[in-house]
Structures are given as structure tokens and as C-alpha cells.
Amino acid sequence: MKAIVCDKYGSPDVLELKEIKKPFPTENQVLVKVHSASLNFGNLVLLTGKPFLARFAFGLTRPKYSIPGGDIAGTVEAVGKDVKLFKVGDEVFGDLSGCGWGGFAEYVTVPEYAIALKPNSISFEEAAATPMAGVTALQGLRDKGKIKSGHKVLIYGASGGVGTFAVQIAKSFGAEVTGVCSTRNVEILRSIGADHIIDYKKECFAQHKECYDLVLGVNGSNSISAYKRVLKPNGKFVHVGGSEFQLYQTLLLGPFISMTGSKKISSLLQRANQKDLNDVKELLETQKIKPIIDKRFKLSEITEAFNYFQEGHAQGKVVITL
Known part of the structure; x- marks a missing residue:
């Protein structure tokens, strides 16, 4: 599968699009085929290693998580034998920042507690713009x-x-x-x-x-x-x-x-959790909130996406489409 890999801290130029092995879910994991992802400030911290205090969580000398990407939306492709909340074919969205990141890829394995069912009323892009x-x-x-x-x-x-x-x-x-x-x-x-x-x-x-x-x-x-x-x-x-x-x-x-x-x-130190994600899902379903999307980039355009995002003038969210 294709994925964005970051092996060292630096500018968006250090990001590389590579072919890597497709993951396989363990007993409590879900394999998601990613349709959309989005950029957040946490992605920028994971890329640059700044502020320095963040390196105590992300890795002192190099990124602990080689594939960035927190917010995702996609379709469940496989489930581990102990997964109870989701089945193959479910449309889901979630924030992976608390369970290893990895969203800037065609596939990602996630614990079932990190995702929720995507509201039917919104697109994958809108769903990916929402969690974090x-x-x-x-x-x-x-x-x-x-x-x-x-x-x-x-x-x-x-x-x-x-x-x-x-x-x-x-x-x-x-x-x-x-x-x-x-x-x-x-x-x-x-x-x-x-x-x-x-x-x-x-x-x-x-x-x-x-x-x-x-x-x-x-x-x-x-x-x-x-x-x-x-x-x-x-x-x-x-x-x-x-x-x-x-x-x-x-x-x-x-x-x-x-x-x-x-x-x-x-x-505030935001902490991803399924309960709050479901609370946000309810706000989406009742149309009390709607995601505002500024620009869309392809996975191959990740450098341009980060360069735009770090200027700090995005109107709403910057979305990656796969």
C-alpha cells in the first residue's frame, strides 16, 4: 500500500510517499480502508518536533510514529476476532492520535475504541475533517x-x-x-x-x-x-x-x-476518546455543527498540503483525499 513516511523531524520536505506492507488487524483491531484524512496542529508537531516539550511524547531525536495522520474516515475492510462494535463494510471515522497515528496511508489498523460509525448524512471528507x-x-x-x-x-x-x-x-x-x-x-x-x-x-x-x-x-x-x-x-x-x-x-x-x-x-490537552467522538457525531447528525473544508489535496500532494496548513490561514479544515 501507499503511505506517507516521516523518519526525521523537519519541514514538509522530509515527508515521503512510499510503498509499504499492508497491515493486518490483531484480535481487537479494525482494518480501515482510508478514503479521507485531515491535517491538525498535532500533525505539524509530529512533523517538526516543536514545541520541544512535545518530543517527550513523540520521540526525542526522531518521530516515534513514522506514518503521520490522526483524523481518518473510511470503510472497515477486516476485523479482529474480538471486535464487537464494527463489521466489514461499516463506514467509520476517528482520531488515531491516541493509538499510534498512521492515517496518511491507504490502510490503517486501529483499536475499535478509536473510531465511531460515520453519520450517513455527511461525506467521507467531512467526516475526516471532524474528529480531532x-x-x-x-x-x-x-x-x-x-x-x-x-x-x-x-x-x-x-x-x-x-x-x-x-x-x-x-x-x-x-x-x-x-x-x-x-x-x-x-x-x-x-x-x-x-x-x-x-x-x-x-x-x-x-x-x-x-x-x-x-x-x-x-x-x-x-x-x-x-x-x-x-x-x-x-x-x-x-x-x-x-x-x-x-x-x-x-x-x-x-x-x-x-x-x-x-x-x-x-x-487543554485534548484526549481522543470514543464517547466524546460519539457526542460530536450526534451534533453532526442533528445538524447542529457542520465541517468547514478549506482545501483538498491528494496523498501525493502532502508536502503542498503541509506547506499551506503551516501558514496558519486555513479557513476551516485541510483535507487529504485517497
């Missing part, structure tokens, strides 16, 4: 942010993969949502239901008089003090992604700010 970004948004808002109906929520970086899901999921909880994005992405946020939009090219969110119950930092390089300034008393800031500066400020200053005042600062 959708679950990240859900965990950030619901689990870390404790979102409630009527909350005022600010999402910084609202037009990217996680951000577009976060806007829609926050609306599904009954929140009043303000999205921060650049001028070119304003219409996208309007189309997915944002109540208010701040164009960071024209104005600074921290200079607004509005305060929020919950701020989700999906992207950007703002200081923690800027986010703290727009939080209500007892408000929460959840760091999901962005610059290393923003991450380290959250990790180093967040606990002190949280202990010495009513405002809470925390960082």
Missing part, C-alpha cells in the same frame, strides 16, 4: 470551560479547524458567541452563526468593554493579561492552541492567577 478538531472544541468548551446556556463566549481564532467547530458547539449550548478572526474570514463566521465578530485587523478584542464568561484561545499570540482583562469575575480562559509564548504564559502564570483571584486560566 470537533472533540477539542467540545472538551475545551464543555469540560474545561463549563459552558452554560446564556454564557457570553469569546473564541479567538474562530475561523480555523477547531475554531469553526467551537463557534457552532458553543451555539448549540445556547451561548452568545463572539468570534475573533481576520477580515477575509468574517463571512465564514457569519455563515456558522457567530452572534458578534471582531476583526483583529481593525480592532483589538482586549479594548472592548464587553466581558465574557468564557474565552477560548484557539490561535494567536496574545498575552494572558489581555485575555484576563476581558473575563468576567469567575470567568474562565482556556488555552487550546497558538504561539509557544502564549502556551508557556498559560502554563507558568495560569496556576498563580487562578489561585489568587476568581478568574481561572487553564490549558
Whole structure:
């Protein structure tokens, strides 16, 4: 089978399309014929080895996982003898970041707990665009942010993969949502239901008089003090992604700010799990969320896909088709 192989950290140029042996499922595994996959920030970390702290999970000197790719959607081709949840022919989707990655390939073996049945109402491309970004948004808002109906929520970086899901999921909880994005992405946020939009090219969110119950930092390089300034008393800031500066400020200053005042600062480490994936599936089936796909690339165009993705201006998700 064809697969993308990464044997060393570096730029997208280190990625190679190779012919390798097709895997075979063990007793508790499912063999999936991959139809679509998608790019996430975790794929970029696995490629570059940055930030350096990530190497303690991904391999200090070289990638522990030679085939990148977390999000997939495809068809079950074979199942191990102990698999109970899936059968040959099922259409499935899932996030492989917690079980060895390997999604940028024609076939991949996965534990049955890493996938869910794909909603019939969406395409394989839409399904592949959803798992990691959708679950990240859900965990950030619901689990870390404790979102409630009527909350005022600010999402910084609202037009990217996680951000577009976060806007829609926050609306599904009954929140009043303000999205921060650049001028070119304003219409996208309007189309997915944002109540208010701040164009960071024209104005600074921290200079607004509005305060929020919950701020989700999906992207950007703002200081923690800027986010703290727009939080209500007892408000929460959840760091999901962005610059290393923003991450380290959250990790180093967040606990002190949280202990010495009513405002809470925390960082989310997304963890793939089947229950949350099924919760996201339900949101898809009830049309409370829809994946926003920016560009599609072939597996042979993986270098171009990564180069585009790491520019940081994708409107929604970047999808790989096989």
C-alpha cells in the first residue's frame, strides 16, 4: 500500500510517499480502508518536533510514529476476532492520535475504541475533517470551560479547524458567541452563526468593554493579561492552541492567577476518546455543527498540503483525499 513516511523531524520536505506492507488487524483491531484524512496542529508537531516539550511524547531525536495522520474516515475492510462494535463494510471515522497515528496511508489498523460509525448524512471528507478538531472544541468548551446556556463566549481564532467547530458547539449550548478572526474570514463566521465578530485587523478584542464568561484561545499570540482583562469575575480562559509564548504564559502564570483571584486560566490537552467522538457525531447528525473544508489535496500532494496548513490561514479544515 501507499503511505506517507516521516523518519526525521523537519519541514514538509522530509515527508515521503512510499510503498509499504499492508497491515493486518490483531484480535481487537479494525482494518480501515482510508478514503479521507485531515491535517491538525498535532500533525505539524509530529512533523517538526516543536514545541520541544512535545518530543517527550513523540520521540526525542526522531518521530516515534513514522506514518503521520490522526483524523481518518473510511470503510472497515477486516476485523479482529474480538471486535464487537464494527463489521466489514461499516463506514467509520476517528482520531488515531491516541493509538499510534498512521492515517496518511491507504490502510490503517486501529483499536475499535478509536473510531465511531460515520453519520450517513455527511461525506467521507467531512467526516475526516471532524474528529480531532470537533472533540477539542467540545472538551475545551464543555469540560474545561463549563459552558452554560446564556454564557457570553469569546473564541479567538474562530475561523480555523477547531475554531469553526467551537463557534457552532458553543451555539448549540445556547451561548452568545463572539468570534475573533481576520477580515477575509468574517463571512465564514457569519455563515456558522457567530452572534458578534471582531476583526483583529481593525480592532483589538482586549479594548472592548464587553466581558465574557468564557474565552477560548484557539490561535494567536496574545498575552494572558489581555485575555484576563476581558473575563468576567469567575470567568474562565482556556488555552487550546497558538504561539509557544502564549502556551508557556498559560502554563507558568495560569496556576498563580487562578489561585489568587476568581478568574481561572487553564490549558487543554485534548484526549481522543470514543464517547466524546460519539457526542460530536450526534451534533453532526442533528445538524447542529457542520465541517468547514478549506482545501483538498491528494496523498501525493502532502508536502503542498503541509506547506499551506503551516501558514496558519486555513479557513476551516485541510483535507487529504485517497
